[in-house]
Amino acid sequence: MLGNSLYEGLLTNLKNSFTYEFWVKPDILHPINKQSRKKPVNPDGQNYINGPGHVKYYDEAAVHVSVGKNGITVYEHTDINIYAVLVYEEVIKKEAHIAVIYDDGRPYLYMNGAFVKSGERSPKRNVYPAGIFGEQPGLYFEGDIKEIRLWDHCRSEKQLQTDRNKQLKGNEEGLFGSWTARRDVESEVISKKKSNRQNRTNKKNQDIEVSIIIPSFNKFPLNLFTLYSLENQTFNPAKMEVIFIDDASTDQTEEKLKNYHPPYQFNYIRNEKNLGRAKVRNVGIRSARGSLLIFLDAEMVTEPDFVEKHYRYHQSKNKMILSGVMHSKKIYTCIFPEFSQDVRDKITDLTTTNQEINRRLRDFQLPSENPYPLVEKNDITSLSYKDLVFKSFSWFQKITKNFDADLNGFMFPWMALLTGNVSIRKEFIEQAGMFDEDFIQYGYEDWELGYRLYKMGAKYLVRNDVTTYHQEHPVGQDKWKEAIHNLRLFINKHPDVDVLILGLELARIADLITISKVLKEYKLLLKSYPERFQGFQEKFIRILETIVLLLQIDIRHVNILGAAGIGSEGRIELQEDLLSIKNLDSFTNLASIMEKLMNT
Incomplete structure (x- = not known):
């Protein structure tokens, strides 16, 4: 047997031309993705037989296969994204022989020895097969796997038909590796599957991959719109949690959000006294169950692919910090009593293209004690809130216009650690000691942490496709003296x-x-x-x-x-x-x- 040769995440000895053979009977349906080499997919919930393998370079991809009772999908996992490169819908009620053949980077699919579909050739220089996923094949596959074979060449249709019912000796020419189920192994796998299902039911902590940390102080209803936008994510809501820390707000935040029940896991934490910017984020870090942390300001509305893109970028790079704040846009979702007439006139101009929002604006009357919402939940879901987005200059633009996404040549890349929209591995931020709680007042607590991480080897990436929209609100008292005090503290420490x-x-x-x-x-x-x-x-x-x-x-x-x-x-x-x-x-x-x- 050559089974051990299949137990690697990525089989780089083979590339571009190879053949997978699987004898399987799936027990569940799997999500059907749209076949495309241009638009990445959310592969969560698939019924994987092998992989996924992770590549290191942009011109490589790893192949993995999902089989459900409703069909077969072949995926290619690049350094950042995953693409469904061959999707075949077919009812599979009994054991089937499935062959996935790559011929010079182009995938072909066979069922029970007969050709059924092909996909486009991969644009990547090298495409590798991924190895077996888990301790035993099928540990994370819902169904039965009888046998797996991997060949170092393209098998012909005649070879597939002739050999699919034959028992191998293990020394056949071109056979890279194989695995055949034994009864004791099958029993072990079935037992582990049952145990895994029970563990998934009883231990939701193990499912959480992304923790979004949102501190909030007197930001209602802006914080509610932010949470609504997170309900609309393409990322699997069962694998994400939102840790919302109410830092002793005196507005309606506690009343409205304490019993909030979104589709994602929601952890509402109420501080009885205001802890400040550093301590409150550390509360979130300590409470987080995900290995990836996303820090998000309470007044940031997100795009539907926001979480997914943060997650994807972190799959192939270590010690990376992904920042999106420098490309944030601005939006009015509420009218505040403190807004000037010029601001209200600007909002009026923005609403001319949206009759419903314009109608709400006309219903607004002064005097008003509370923020007046211009949008509702359906506007967030339908993305019609974007009618209220406007352009304005920010100091960030000086950086993004002069430097690339990796901030090459910029001597202060650690300035990209801006907690309005930034992600980092939990393990990395814990190694750095988290936020320094000596920073109590306004400013520099994020850059001080960013600088420590930079000296630990962090690589900063500033992207314009992890978009957020800052909901404009009245600016509080002048924070100049607090910022200067914290700069002095920053210098004393470094x-x-x-x-x-x-x-x-x-x-x-x-x-x-x-x-x-x-x-x-x-x-x-x-x-x-x-x-x-x-x-x-x-x-x-x-x-x-x-x-x-x-x-x-x-x-x-x-x-x-x-x-x-x-x-x-x-x-x-x-x-x-x-x-x-x-x-x-x-x-x-x-x-x-x-x-x-x-x-x-």
Whole structure:
């Protein structure tokens, strides 16, 4: 027997041309996906015989097969998505011999020795067969498997018809591997299946793959619209949970959501006192049962494929953090009493294309004490809420316009950890120590964690296809002093130039793109000339520390060098270093910013 050779996740010894043979009798129906190589599918609920295998590279795919009482589906699993590349609907009431043949990347399907259907050739360079799934074949297949064979070539129809009723010796030419059920193994598999069904019923925790963590403080009814949008996901609701942490809200949140019963698993947690942004998210992390965490703001409406795309991106990459906030759009779902007339006029213009929403708007009357909803649940489900989406500029756009999705060349990729819409493996965030609960007030608790993860090897990915819509609401009191306090805390924990230099942006001395260039050139200067510019390095760090101090005590940034304790002799030394740096021709941004600081 060659059975052991089938127990690998991905059989890379074979590629593009091979033959699977299965003798099976399925006990259940499986979902019928639409056959397409362009549109990925949600493969949850399938009745897999083998796989799925996971590939590492974008130009590869792994093959796995699902068989139900209503037909057969052949899937190709790429580095990100899964595609139903051959779908055949057929009633299967008794044991059937099924052959899936790949000929130079093109799939063909045979039943009981007869050809029934073919699919399009794979666009991938290499297509591999996936191995057996589980401890024994059929452990996760609802039905009976009599035999599995895998060949390293394309079997002909005549070979299939001749050999399908023959018992193999195990040394046939081209036979890569085979597995045949024995009675003791069949009994073991049946016993394990029954046990698995019971465990799935009694231990829902094991089914949860994605935990969505939503902290909320006085965001009703915006938070309800966010939850409605999560009801409309393409991802299997039985495999996702929403952990909703009500951080001592005083609005209608508790009254309306405490007994909320969506199709996904919903965990409502009520804090008796406000814990703040870091602690409340740690509550969510500790409560999460999924291996993948998605942090979502309470006022973010999601697209139907939001959860599925977050999940798919994480299947092929380790230590990845996927962020979508930088591509978020804005929307009005409510009229707040605090909205100005200009904002109400803008909402009126947006509703002209939707008669029903426009009618609701006309029914709104001032004075009003509470937010007035413009949308209802059916608007979220039908996606008609998008009529209220509008464009506006955000500082995020400076980053997304200048750098690719991997943020290559950007010196602050960890800024992508923005908890409005970001996902990360639970194990990874636990290894980093979760959110630092010393951050109590507004700001920087997410970037501080992002920076720690970055130093642990995190790779950040900023995508425009994990879309969310920020529901606009009145902005609270000025958070400037809280943000400056937390920046100081951030610097105390990480006294690195990568963090210190952020003061230049807050002091409006330079924008973020310029600061990224300055930091890149500064590090290159020290690497290229480790001994020559030690005095310059010391003064540069002292100037950055002074800028943050002036921000903290709210003093204008005038005579920064004097405030940094750099006297006339130090200025002369700095001027000489600056002249030398200019002559090197590779540090124009660094020289320019230093010149600007010297002239304040």
